[in-house]
Amino acid sequence: MLCHDSPVIDPVADLHAALTSAVAGLTGGEVPDLALERPANPEHGDYATSVAMRLAPLLGKSPRDIAQELAGVVEGLPTIASVEIAGPGFLNLRLSHDWYRSTLTEMLAAGSEFGRHDRIAGAETLVEFVSANPTGDLTIGSARNAAYGDCVSRLLDFAGQKVTREYYFNDAGNQITLFGQSVRARRLGEEIPEGGYPGDEILEVANALDLADDAPLDDWTARGVAVMIDRIRTGLERMRVTFDLWTSEQTLHSSGAVTAAIERARSEGHVFEQDGATWLRTTTFGDDKDRVLLKADGETTYFAADLAYIDLKFKRGATRAIYVLGADHHGYIQRLKAGAACLGLDADAVEVLIYQLVTVSGERMGKRRGNVITLNELAEAIGVDAARYFLVERSHDQMLDIDLDLAVENSSKNPVYYVQYAHARCQSILRKAVEEGLAVEGVGSSHVPEGPEMTLVRRLAEWPDVVATAAELRAPHRIVTWVHELAADFHAFHHDLYVLHEDADTRAFRLSAVRATGEALTRALGLIGVEAPDRM
RNA sequence: GCGCCCGUAGCUCAGGGGAUAGAGCAAGAGACUUCUAAUCUCGAGGCCGCAGGUUCGAAUCCUGCCGGGCGCACCA
Numbered sequence: 001m002l003c004h005d006s007p008v009i010d011p012v013a014d015l016h017a018a019l020t021s022a023v024a025g026l027t028g029g030e031v032p033d034l035a036l037e038r039p040a041n042p043e044h045g046d047y048a049t050s051v052a053m054r055l056a057p058l059l060g061k062s063p064r065d066i067a068q069e070l071a072g073v074v075e076g077l078p079t080i081a082s083v084e085i086a087g088p089g090f091l092n093l094r095l096s097h098d099w100y101r102s103t104l105t106e107m108l109a110a111g112s113e114f115g116r117h118d119r120i121a122g123a124e125t126l127v128e129f130v131s132a133n134p135t136g137d138l139t140i141g142s143a144r145n146a147a148y149g150d151c152v153s154r155l156l157d158f159a160g161q162k163v164t165r166e167y168y169f170n171d172a173g174n175q176i177t178l179f180g181q182s183v184r185a186r187r188l189g190e191e192i193p194e195g196g197y198p199g200d201e202i203l204e205v206a207n208a209l210d211l212a213d214d215a216p217l218d219d220w221t222a223r224g225v226a227v228m229i230d231r232i233r234t235g236l237e238r239m240r241v242t243f244d245l246w247t248s249e250q251t252l253h254s255s256g257a258v259t260a261a262i263e264r265a266r267s268e269g270h271v272f273e274q275d276g277a278t279w280l281r282t283t284t285f286g287d288d289k290d291r292v293l294l295k296a297d298g299e300t301t302y303f304a305a306d307l308a309y310i311d312l313k314f315k316r317g318a319t320r321a322i323y324v325l326g327a328d329h330h331g332y333i334q335r336l337k338a339g340a341a342c343l344g345l346d347a348d349a350v351e352v353l354i355y356q357l358v359t360v361s362g363e364r365m366g367k368r369r370g371n372v373i374t375l376n377e378l379a380e381a382i383g384v385d386a387a388r389y390f391l392v393e394r395s396h397d398q399m400l401d402i403d404l405d406l407a408v409e410n411s412s413k414n415p416v417y418y419v420q421y422a423h424a425r426c427q428s429i430l431r432k433a434v435e436e437g438l439a440v441e442g443v444g445s446s447h448v449p450e451g452p453e454m455t456l457v458r459r460l461a462e463w464p465d466v467v468a469t470a471a472e473l474r475a476p477h478r479i480v481t482w483v484h485e486l487a488a489d490f491h492a493f494h495h496d497l498y499v500l501h502e503d504a505d506t507r508a509f510r511l512s513a514v515r516a517t518g519e520a521l522t523r524a525l526g527l528i529g530v531e532a533p534d535r536m
Numbered sequence: 537g538c539g540c541c542c543g544u545a546g547c548u549c550a551g552g553g554g555a556u557a558g559a560g561c562a563a564g565a566g567a568c569u570u571c572u573a574a575u576c577u578c579g580a581g582g583c584c585g586c587a588g589g590u591u592c593g594a595a596u597c598c599u600g601c602c603g604g605g606c607g608c609a610c611c612a
Contacts, residue, residue: 035553035554037554039554039555040555040556040557040558041555041556043555043556044555048554048555050553050554050555050593053554053592053593056592057592063592086555087554087555088554088555088592088593089592090554090555133612170612172612173611173612174611174612175611175612176612249612275610276610277610278610279610288538288539288608289608291610292609292610293610294610295610296610297610299610301609301610301611301612302611302612326606327540327541327605327606327607328606328607329606329607330539330540330541330606330607331539331540331606331607331608332607333540334539354540354541356541356542356605356606357541357605357606359605364605364606393549394548394549394550395549395550397541397542398541398542398548398549399541399542399604399605399606401548410561412574413560413561413574415559415560415561417574418560418574418575420574421572421574421575422575424572424574425571425572425575428571428572429571429572430571431571432571433571436571469552473552477550478550480550481550481551481559484550484559484560485559488559491575491576492575492576492577494571494572494575494576495567495573495575495576495577496576498570498571499571500571514571535572536572536574
């Protein structure tokens with residue numbers, strides 16, 4: 001389905017507009033979804049709409065009669081070559097040669113802005129992702145979080161939102177104390193405590209610390225966390241994932257934000273005491289059960305810090321707070337939204353994105369199982385481009401399984417190279433055009449596009465809808481699906497037709513198509529954090 | 537028990553109400569004197585988990601069931 005209700009650079013905008021006004025004329029104003037789409041079957045035209053069938057019950061006329069009336073309006077458009085009515089009342093449209101030329105011209109003129117849309121623009125969005133505790137290297141589960149969260153951020157940014165990326169880390173509490181003890185134990189060659197962290201990276205962190213053997217535990221902990229965070233940051237940067245803010249839980253406590261948030265919730269009337277503990281009545285806003293803020297022993301819970309953190313996000317000016325969490329945290333959705341509501345905030349401005357878990361050879365990852373794969377190992381094994389492509393290739397609602405040996409074995413046939421190769425081919429042609437003095441500007445005026453050229457241009461024209469939908473659905477895998485289709489269309493085009501044709505007009509059209517394809521590949525790959533190489 | 541995600545080709549998965557359900561991989565047959573063969577072309581492979589419902593029209597929306605994953609702390 002295509003939807004063009006915002007002023008975007010859109011190749012089928014005039015078609016959409018003409019249909020809309022024609023339909024409005026028939027109904028007296030009301031316009032249902034036009035359902036303008038690209039049929040899978042080429043016999044059904046380049047674009048098709050089933051709007052006549054939807055209109056039939058409304059107007060009390062037969063779908064084919066309505067289609068006939070609409071056909072009369074659309075037929076005159078310069079972008080339309082032919083219209084036919086098919087089946088129960090489909091309107092099948094074929095685009096004119098003129099459309100192909102003007103669409104290419106438009107796309108090239110728009111450049112990197114092509115596909116920019118404002119359907120969801122304007123929000124100040126805080127995307128919090130990864131946020132793994134700094135007690136070890138990031139696992140491949142966090143790698144999925146990183147790749148997905150980063151792509152969503154890039155998509156929202158392209159959609160005109162002001163995006164801030166934040167990593168929230170836990171640097172207080174039992175786990176962190178255990179981490180500090182583990183670091184010290186490794187350094188001193190002692191036994192690590194029960195439930196401590198045995199990973200090799202702990203030893204590396206320990207050895208990087210300039211601390212005396214008898215330094216206080218707090219120093220081992222704090223310094224260890226700092227080094228670990230730095231390790232994590234470096235690994236993420238290698239994956240082209242960067243953050244604007246690194247926020248520590250500790251600072252929420254020390255700044256008084258936690259206490260302030262509890263008081264704010266109390267003044268909203270949602271805090272109560274029971275069994276010696278202080279509770280937040282999140283059930284008022286749809287949570288399964290109420291949540292403890294202050295334990296009977298007086299300690300704050302992790303959720304209390306969460307509450308303060310939500311408060312902080314909106315106080316800093318965010319109009320939307322996105323959380324990216326693994327499926328094992330899906331129970332947090334209601335809790336976080338209810339927490340926001342208890343602070344008097346809009347629960348709908350809290351959006352929790354859940355991605356399904358990553359398994360290793362069909363099994364859940366775990367230190368006890370000894371099957372942990374880290375982000376660094378994945379990047380090392382198959383490279384950053386293949387790793388990123390692999391991590392967002394499928395829907396985030398789909399479970400992801402990895403066998404590292406198999407991944408390495410298969411990495412050469414990772415589809416990312418197929419797509420990148422298409423870009424390298426584009427650049428190769430453009431280089432050759434310059435070398436041979438065959439480069440031209442413009443799309444020409446008389447070239448009659450052939451099948452593969454038309455297929456390619458129509459594919460390129462899908463971009464505005466693809467990128468807008470991907471952003472709205474927080475579904476970067478749609479970019480991946482599309483960019484692969486684009487690469488396939490380009491490879492076929494390249495195989496069938498010679499670009500640097502002796503006829504200047506043909507050459508101009510084809511060079512324009514190559515240029516537009518190269519830019520589209522760069523743009524789409526950029527949104528998933530993959531490079532578009534000039535040579536391979 | 538309750539909640540979230542998934543079930544589509546041998547395998548991994550796209551398909552947000554439209555016409556004959558697609559791709560990659562695997563297996564099969566072909567194509568380089570050319571701007572890169574990391575490519576292209578062709579064939580084969582399907583009760584879209586099951587059963588109802590809504591609709592002119594359902595893989596898609598609704599309900600129930602079956603199967604798989606995950607979660608239901610005064611842990612972090």
